[in-house]
Amino acid sequence: MAHDDDSQALEGAYQPSPGLSVAVTDPVENPGLPAHRERMTDKDPRAMKTAVRTVYTLFYISLAGSIWAVAAYMLFPIESGALIDVRYNNLFIGLGIGLALLALGLGAIHWSKAVMSDKEFIEPRHATRGKESTREAAIKAFADANEESGFGRRTMIRNSLIAAVVASIVPGVTLFRGLAPFNSEDDPTAGDPVALLSHTMWKGGMRLARDPDGTPIRAADVTLGSAMHVIPEPLTEVSHHDGYLEEKAKAIVLLMRLLPEQLKEDEDRKGWSYDGIVAYSKVCTHVGCPVALYEQQTHHLLCPCHQSQFDVTEHAKVIFGPAARPLPQLPIAVDDEGYLVAQSDFHEPVGPSFWERH
Structure with missing residues (x-):
């Protein structure tokens, strides 16, 4: 196999395969920095x-x-x-x-x-470090x-x-x-977030109504496996300029119906449901997102913001995610005309748990 003079110099470091010729060119010269152009x-x-x-x-x-x-x-x-x-x-x-x-x-x-x-400059690299000269x-x-x-x-x-x-x-x-909370002489609870979220519009005897049309809900109309978005009936009569959004944000409820035997109720809460119908606050106890995704096969509620999950069969206790406590339950009953009504307000503050930290 023939080699030119330049390739002979590479034989010690590299042996080409038979039939392969090697061409070696001169190295490219460093052009240096371009001429400095003054501003x-x-x-x-x-x-x-x-x-x-x-x-x-x-x-x-x-x-x-x-x-x-x-x-x-x-x-x-x-x-x-x-x-x-x-x-x-x-x-x-x-x-x-x-x-x-x-x-x-x-x-x-x-x-x-x-x-x-x-001005351009060159900074040479060196291996020294930590010395006084460095x-x-x-x-x-x-x-x-x-x-x-x-x-x-x-x-x-x-x-x-x-x-x-x-x-x-x-x-x-x-x-x-x-x-930060701001104080108000007209409203003593204005500076206390815990007090603001401890009370909603719900009162004893107040009917549950569909959100947003305000239609009262009969117990017989709540089918097995269904989930309804609920607000207090009087809330539909409140003008949007009279604190409607604030009141609605605290009072929103999700209503579901299960088989009565599927509920695992504490003794002191067995009267809070009616024939398998339960109502829980929609406000997540993590950061307040609306918990509105109901999986009727597992009876789990999912918060879409941070994936907290709550078990409807057991007082909406937390089974996954960052939420710190169960969703507050709204005690419900049925009036003489068969409509679902609240027995009282929530028994604990709605919304994020951090409001309760002093």
């Missing part, structure tokens, strides 16, 4: 001053956006209950936060592109970075950046105020 801000001091002013102006705009978001939270309080305040609250807080983050990002980008040093080199690298970025010298940029970054966090912290 306008590098050539013209006035352009550099303009760029610096633009950067810290953007940072101050970001600061103003953060302050406006906090002010909008106070000017349009959602606690007022007015729909227009809720809309303006969301609109102006969102605009303030959006402006703050946009200006902060634009300022940082313009700073890096127009003000910071853009530590000194690291300190020098930080010092060089500070010098090139101008962070230490350009005080207006530095101070405006720090102010904008700190202020950008404030709107988010302010919004947590909405999670």
Whole structure:
């Protein structure tokens, strides 16, 4: 087999198969770095001053956006209950936060592109680490970075950046105020979430009605294996401007019918059901999602948000998932006309268990 002169040099390291020729070319030369092209801000001091002013102006705009978001939270309080305040609250807080983050990002980008040093350099890799010389080199690298970025010298940029970054966090912290209970002289329970969720519209003798049309439910109409979404009958007469959604959110119930012998009832709760018909709060005891998925073969209720499962045959106890306690049961009975009615309100707070933590 014939080989050229260059391939002869490779015979010690690589032996080609018979009939295979090898062509070796010269290695590609390193072209090096392209010629450095100066920016306008590098050539013209006035352009550099303009760029610096633009950067810290953007940072101050970001600061103003953060302050406006906090002010909008106070000017349009959602606690007022007015729909227009809720809309303006969301609109102006969102605009303030959006402006703050946009200006902060634009300022940082313009700073890096127009003000910071853009000279190319090569940083050789080495195997040493942990030595005193390495530590000194690291300190020098930080010092060089500070010098090139101008962070230490350009005080207006530095101070405006720090102010904008700190202020950008404030709107988010302010919004947590909405999670705190607020007191009201007219309603002593307004500042106590436990008290608010301990009582609903349900009262003794109040009929169970279909959601949303408000039709009263006869016990004879509840078929075996069925599940009905239920609200208090008087709730259908409440205007949507009179706290309808708040009352409905607490009082929603899921009504199901099983064979009476399938129920495993405690002695003190045997009178809470009627002929295999049971009613449980739809509000999940994990974070308050609506528990509305009923599997009639296993008699399990499923919360679609985080997959908590409750056993309807045994007082809706938790059998899977993050929920901490069973769904509250609504005691029910039948009135003289055969309609299902509540015996009383729930005997425990509805909704997430964390409301009960003091």
